[in-house]
Amino acid sequence: xxxxxxxxxxxxxxxxxxxxxxxxxxxxxxxxxxxxxxxxxxxxxxxxxxxxxxxxxxxxxxxxxxxxxxxxxxxxxxxxxxxxxxxxxxxxxxxxxxxxxxxxxxxxxxxxxxxxxxxxxxxxxxxxxxxxxxxxxxxxxxxxxxxxxxxxxxxxxxxxxxxxxxxxxxxxxxxxxxxxxxxxxxxxxxxxxxxxxxxxxxxxxxxxxxxxxxxxxxxxxxxxxxxxxxxxxxxxxxxxxxxxxxxxxxxxxxxxxxxxxxxxxxxxxxxxxxxxxxxxxxxxxxxxxxxxxxxxxxxxxxxxxxxxxxxxxxxxxxxxxxxxxxxxxxxxxxxxxxxxxxxxxxxxxxxxxxxxxxxxxxxxxxxxxxxxxxxxxxxxxxxxxxxxxxxxxxxxxxxxxxxxxxxxxxxxxxxxxxxxxxxxxxxxxxxxxxxxxxxxxxxxxxx
Ligand code: UGA
Numbered sequence: 001x002x003x004x005x006x007x008x009x010x011x012x013x014x015x016x017x018x019x020x021x022x023x024x025x026x027x028x029x030x031x032x033x034x035x036x037x038x039x040x041x042x043x044x045x046x047x048x049x050x051x052x053x054x055x056x057x058x059x060x061x062x063x064x065x066x067x068x069x070x071x072x073x074x075x076x077x078x079x080x081x082x083x084x085x086x087x088x089x090x091x092x093x094x095x096x097x098x099x100x101x102x103x104x105x106x107x108x109x110x111x112x113x114x115x116x117x118x119x120x121x122x123x124x125x126x127x128x129x130x131x132x133x134x135x136x137x138x139x140x141x142x143x144x145x146x147x148x149x150x151x152x153x154x155x156x157x158x159x160x161x162x163x164x165x166x167x168x169x170x171x172x173x174x175x176x177x178x179x180x181x182x183x184x185x186x187x188x189x190x191x192x193x194x195x196x197x198x199x200x201x202x203x204x205x206x207x208x209x210x211x212x213x214x215x216x217x218x219x220x221x222x223x224x225x226x227x228x229x230x231x232x233x234x235x236x237x238x239x240x241x242x243x244x245x246x247x248x249x250x251x252x253x254x255x256x257x258x259x260x261x262x263x264x265x266x267x268x269x270x271x272x273x274x275x276x277x278x279x280x281x282x283x284x285x286x287x288x289x290x291x292x293x294x295x296x297x298x299x300x301x302x303x304x305x306x307x308x309x310x311x312x313x314x315x316x317x318x319x320x321x322x323x324x325x326x327x328x329x330x331x332x333x334x335x336x337x338x339x340x341x342x343x344x345x346x347x348x349x350x351x352x353x354x355x356x357x358x359x360x361x362x363x364x365x366x367x368x369x370x371x372x373x374x375x376x377x378x379x380x381x382x383x384x385x386x387x388x389x390x391x392x393x394x395x396x397x398x399x400x401x402x403x404x405x406x407x408x409x410x411x412x413x414x415x416x417x418x419x420x421x422x423x424x425x426x427x428x429x430x431x432x433x434x435x436x437x438x439x440x441x442x443x444x445x446x447x
Pocket of ligand 1: 258
């Protein structure tokens, strides 16, 4: 089988390298020359644990190729995966321009029966559009089936997720096409669910919306915990013990970011609106998240009053650990607000500084280690729970900062540990720790 993957982003690259690794012959095509040049030399254009070595291995053993040439990629292909971007438009709806372009290109170059499988996250009904485009342009002698197989991988653990996912969804009208797709995935030994195309498209949005709702829910409980003197970590553990609820995605913090949840929740609200349904629950999830992302600034103002000319150390820029992605990261929103308040920001991230720089430019100073970020700072804000930030020696705050005041947006440290140091420490959904207050007063501070 000749497999082609259109798009060398997160989804396209992991799909290409993963399918090659389980024995398929894969060609990955992208329109960006710099990307393809890097990939042909075995280098990954994105930071994703395990991806570069997987690409290198499969390039060397001849299972994986990268190209910019559509004829080479699509002619003779048996299966074509579409993994191009589906960015957000101004009004929250999905921009399908790359889907249009790639569908037209596929239709132009295919020269034999083919299955086109959509991995990109697309609104319900989009696969029918892809089908129409391909059918309107291809020769009638060629059979082209369109199948939806949404992707559930997470940035930062995408390679692991590819090999150890919870399920594979195949949405198809044609049972033969569904069976062929099942064979492609079979070596992964992951449970496969076959369904109709529209349900497959909806499963993707509903999954992300549900996870986002879990996060906003736990964040609201955390906000309430702060007001009534409870501890969100105890509460999250207590509710997660109920198997019907589970422990995953109950980590309170400064909300969800990234290229998926913010975009997909808004798109689902739009999709519902187009179907004359107001998705009030999801609207509230989005609203809670927007507010949650600004909490560190609110807390900083509560402690320092004005932030004008205050030096703020920002620890963590990526939207979550183990990625260099800053799309919709809370850090960007927080830094923007800090700058508007007249603060001076010095930011540290182990990997994401180059990407953050593309957005923030020279408006902030970048620190290449944690010590320098903290040096002489009036306040520190932890915005991403990188391992090295979690394992910082806690006396560093005291040693390097002007005042050891820490706002921890990701609950990185245990309150017991923090209390051993003279640090003022405000986290999310847990009692505040003030360095000049005795330990036994802690539980009542927020009441
Ligand atoms: C998410 C989904 O988890 C994937 O299944 C899906 O395939 C992907 O979107 C996508 O649609 O492509 P991802 O955005 O990479 O994956 O990252 P997550 O690990 O889901 O985290 C998203 C955000 O939620 C992060 O900002 C993270 O900090 C936040 N989060 C996550 C919390 O605040 N609390 C939690 O308990 C979990």
